[in-house]
Each structure stands twice: as C-alpha cells, then as structure tokens.
Amino acid sequence: MRSYTLLACAKINLYLEIVGDRADGYHELAMIMQSVDLCDRIHIEPSGTDSIRVTCNHPDVPCDSSNLAYRAAELMRSEFPEAFARYGGVNIYITKKIPVAAGLAGGSSNAAAVVVGINLLWNLGLTQGECEQLGAVLGSDVPFCIRGGTALATGRGEKLSPLPDLDQLYVVLAKYESVKISTAWAYQTYRATYEETYIRDPEHIEAYGQKVHSGPIVRAIASKDSAIITEELRNDFEKIVLPEYPQLVSLKQRFIEAGAIGTLMSGSGSTVFALTESHSEAERIKAYIEQELHHPDLKLWVAQFSPTGIKVSE
Numbered sequence: 113m114r115s116y117t118l119l120a121c122a123k124i125n126l127y128l129e130i131v132g133d134r135a136d137g138y139h140e141l142a143m144i145m146q147s148v149d150l151c152d153r154i155h156i157e158p159s160g161t162d163s164i165r166v167t168c169n170h171p172d173v174p175c176d177s178s179n180l181a182y183r184a185a186e187l188m189r190s191e192f193p194e195a196f197a198r199y200g201g202v203n204i205y206i207t208k209k210i211p212v213a214a215g216l217a218g219g220s221s222n223a224a225a226v227v228v229g230i231n232l233l234w235n236l237g238l239t240q241g242e243c244e245q246l247g248a249v250l251g252s253d254v255p256f257c258i259r260g261g262t263a264l265a266t267g268r269g270e271k272l273s274p275l276p277d278l279d280q281l282y283v284v285l286a287k288y289e290s291v292k293i294s295t296a297w298a299y300q301t302y303r304a305t306y307e308e309t310y311i312r313d314p315e316h317i318e319a320y321g322q323k324v325h326s327g328p329i330v331r332a333i334a335s336k337d338s339a340i341i342t343e344e345l346r347n348d349f350e351k352i353v354l355p356e357y358p359q360l361v362s363l364k365q366r367f368i369e370a371g372a373i374g375t376l377m378s379g380s381g382s383t384v385f386a387l388t389e390s391h392s393e394a395e396r397i398k399a400y401i402e403q404e405l406h407h408p409d410l411k412l413w414v415a416q417f418s419p420t421g422i423k424v425s426e
C-alpha cells in the first residue's frame with residue numbers, strides 16, 4: 113500500500129483582534145493568517161496492525177494520545193470506521209522544524225497533515241472543505257493549516273475567507289527557546305485583564321462589524337500595499353505578553369533598527385517575526401540580530417510566505 117510524505121507549514125498572524133466572548137467559552141476573533149514555508153515533515157504509512165503509532169524527533173513533543181497528530185488519526189478512525197477496518201492503523205513519523213509552543217501552530221499543522229494524509233491513504237475522497245470541517249474538531253487553527261495561503265479567519269478562528277496571496281514578502285522568525293507560552297494561559301490572562309472591553313454574545317462577526325478594525329489591512333492585502341500592511345499589523349496578545357517578557361520588546365526594537373518593514377509577535381507567542389521585501393534582506397537582518405543579541409537561547413529562521421498550508425508527495 114502507498115505511504116505519503118507531507119510538508120506541514122507554520123502560520124503567522126499578521127493581525128489578531130480579540131473581539132469578545134462566545135457562548136462556547138472560546139473567544140470571537142478577527143485574524144489575518146499567513147502560511148510560511150518553515151515546515152514539519154510528516155510521513156504516514158499503513159502500520160499493518162489496528163494501532164496508531166506516533167514517532168517524533170523532538171524531545172518536548174509527546175508521542176502518546178496527547179499528540180495532536182495522534183488525535184487527528186483517532187478522529188479519522190472514529191469518523192470512518194469502514195475505511196479503518198479495510199486499511200488498518202497508521203504509523204506517523206514527525207520531523208519537527210517548527211519550534212514548539214511558539215505561536216506558529218506547530219501541533220495544528222501536524223494534525224492538518226494527518227487529516228489530509230489519511231484522506232489520501234484511505235481513498236476517502238474528502239474535499240478540502242470537508243477536511244477543514246474535521247480539522248475544526250481538533251483545534252481552532254487546524255482548518256487554516258489545511259487551507260493555507262493568506263486568509264481572514266473569524267469565529268473562533270475556523271471560519272475562513274481567502275485573501276489574495278502575499279507572495280512578495282519574507283519573514284525572519286525569532287524565538288527564545290526558554291520562553292514557552294501556553295495558548296490557554298494567554299487567552300485566560302487576556303480575559304482577566306480586558307474582559308470589560310468585550311462585546312457580549314457576538315453571534316456573527318458581521319453583527320458588530322463597526323467594532324472590528326481589520327478593514328484597512330484586508331484592503332491593503334487586496335492591493336498588495338506592503339507599507340499599509342506593515343502599519344496595520346496588530347496582535348492583541350502583545351498587550352499581556354510583552355510586559356511579562358521584556359526581551360521580546362528588545363527583539364522587536366532590534367528588528368526595526370535592523371531595517372525590517374514591520375514586526376509583530378505571532379499568535380499567543382513567543383515567536384516574534386519581522387517582515388522584509390527580499391530574501392537577502394531577511395538573511396541580512398537574521399545575521400544582524402544573531403550578532404547583536406548573541407544569545408544561545410535565541411533561535412532564528414528565514415522563511416517566505418507560502419500559498420499552501422500542506423504540500424504532499426508520495
């Protein structure tokens with residue numbers, strides 16, 4: 113039987129506005145999500161048994177049923193019992209490149225790759241939209257990781273509207289290995305600090321359109337206007353994370369000093385990224401930061417905006 117190798121791209125948030133509370137306990141969001149070509153490699157093969165097995169090269173990533181890739185395979189097993197009975201279990205090998213607990217949707221991208229990979233392995237014939245719906249059961253970021261490219265994400269992050277690809281931008285990603293921020297902590301802390309500003313019971317983002325401020329960046333993306341995109345970068349989590357981690361504030365300052373056209377924290381952190389208009393400029397800024405900060409705990413990567421979230425090869 114066939115096996116598949118998939119590249120699962122990281123995401124960054126060019127815009128993340130926390131709008132309000134939802135009845136399901138999640139937060140209503142308005143986000144611009146962007147895939148970047150820093151990718152984990154996921155190999156999926158039939159196990160020849162009825163079990164799911166996950167192997168990963170990263171010491172901080174669990175290989176048991178708490179691994180999001182494992183949970184994705186379990187979901188496919190329970191949703192498609194006949195296909196499971198016919199094709200059996202899977203072995204999943206994960207080679208991590210995306211830093212862990214970094215706000216780059218590392219686990220979500222791995223789950224996305226497993227949904228897409230099992231769809232192929234078991235000949236399920238699911239459309240991308242059907243894969244995205246399954247992905248939403250696993251986590252708010254998973255549908256976007258399946259869709260990829262550039263998208264406006266609303267609801268709890270799972271409602272996607274495509275935006276034109278921003279293929280002209282490059283990114284320098286920087287992460288202090290010791291700064292690991294839990295997404296649940298970030299949302300809880302944000303709620304504890306800013307709850308009084310929340311809009312109550314927002315059923316649909318359109319219902320309170322006036323209060324959402326993503327219009328200018330959406331228009332700038334449509335017209336590929338990098339200057340306005342960089343002016344409109346926003347991440348509400350910066351308000352609670354940056355005061356706790358002054359090294360991230362210095363990192364942002366250094367990026368601007370180095371000539372980045374814009375800088376922002378991604379998701380709930382702790383990765384901070386800088387935007388540039390060329391690959392050589394991104395490499396130059398990476399080298400500058402490595403030399404200036406010279407911190408053994410600080411890791412940097414250069415990546416390009418990617419029009420896809422998952423790339424498949426047999």
Ligand SMILES: C[C@](O)(CO)[C@H](O)COP(=O)(O)OP(=O)(O)OC[C@H]1O[C@@H](n2ccc(N)nc2=O)[C@H](O)[C@@H]1O
Nearest residue numbers: 137138139220251252253254268269295296299379380
């Ligand atoms: C911070 C982001 O990465 C931005 O893209 C996402 O919003 C997080 O997406 P994710 O990791 O896929 O999130 P989930 O696995 O669905 O939820 C993780 C935690 O974040 C909280 N959470 C998540 C999404 C959301 N819209 N509101 C929330 O309050 C959940 O209550 C949960 O405690």
Ligand SMILES: Nc1ncnc2c1ncn2[C@@H]1O[C@H](COP(=O)(O)OP(=O)(O)OP(=O)(O)O)[C@@H](O)[C@H]1O
Nearest residue numbers: 179180212213214215216217218219222253295379
């Ligand atoms: N396949 C996986 N890859 C990475 N982490 C995983 C995976 N499965 C489970 N985890 C656990 O999830 C936690 C969060 O890791 P992850 O890299 O997904 O964070 P993140 O990028 O901040 O997520 P997000 O941006 O979606 O909020 C880790 O501490 C890790 O133990």
